[in-house]
Amino acid sequence: MILLQASHGTSQFPMVLYFGTIGMLVLTIGLIVFIIFHQRKVIRYQMQLQHLEQEQQKMLLNASIRLQEEERQRIAADLHDDAGPLLATARLYLNENLVNLDKTTQLQSIYNAKQIIDDTIQLIRNISHSLMPPTLKNFGLESAVNDLFQKISGSGSMNASCRFHDYRERLHADQELIIFRVIQELVNNILKHSNASFIHLTQNLSGNKLYIRLHHDGRGITQADFDKLNKSNVGLGLKNIQSRLKLLHGRIYFEKDISQTYYKVTIEIPRLEEEPIAPHK
């Protein structure tokens, strides 16, 4: 209204026009500057997030490489320290046959060599089973986990039980292996650090997601501890769990039960309909 009234007086017109135009320009430029600065701020924030994520991923990658190296070293040590001397001893016994012509001694040394070779076969079988449990390959995750828990229970130090509620259809072999490794790592952590008297595992299927939950009554960690350990340089096993689950697009939650007596670890894995994970070459 003021502008319109002012526009009726010819002398006022230039002022209205100038101020109006300048006002509009200032508004427009202000808006554009705001948009630019706002976007810069958002992008900077996004880049920081991305950087953090990259750092996290780098740590996970390092953890997985380290774990692989440790595994290789373990296998190398098993082969070098156990299988090597056993085979060397067997060779010695067999060599003895060449020098000693006494029939009884020869038979004795062949028998000893056979015993040692049997032990070596068992040792190599154990190494191979630790790399890929035959139960898992042949009978699936449920049997492999049952087997693992029976072994733990059998040791007498801890009561371990598991129950698969809905596992009629087996997952892809690679998925099963990854889940089994995660369970193994979690159980291993519980055995090592928690001082628990029992572990109980349950499996459920809800919609398109598979849930595996571990309960134990020892010392455990919460999600906050897990996140903290993941960001630090320690907790190699946990990082490895996370990188394995990342592969399955799965998630893991660490929490304390409402009763404050148990710790719970829940793994959530979506059932993949599309292509399975790359085959073992």
Next chain:
Amino acid sequence: MSLSLKLFLSTYTLVEFFLFSYFIWLIIESKQFKKIIAIVSLLFIIFICYYFFTTKWNAFDSVPVACESILIFTFSLYYLFEQINKPRVLFIYNTSMFWIILGFLVYLAGSFFIYTFADEIDRQDLDKFWFITFIFNAIKNIFFSIAFSRREAKDKSSSGLSSYDNFFKNPYNPL
């Protein structure tokens, strides 16, 4: 005012509005807003026709031009807000579209008042201040030139985070 001049000005406004709004229609991603642009454009054509046949002007079709300015201004601002809400790593001023939209905004904001009052003031006064529209027209063209001369920068947001993901696509990667 002669009918032919009136027709020329109305057609000019209509074509200008159509070109500006069609351009924004092309670059906007929201389908809902595209529909809004189409509906508003249709209403604007009806309004221009109504205005042409029913209203007397002195020298300039100020009301349709003011409406056009407000509409294009709104469309342009919507485009900018759509752009800043997109998760991306590319700065908005690195895109050609930003400079074209900036040209629209500066031109419309700068000449809005003079176009709005053009029909109400004397011809002599109008001639005195008409140079303002030339200035903003020139600025708009400079911005357009910047836009046309820019080599389109590539948005890095889709480049993937790191080789880590690729590594984990194959769990048996030999490293």
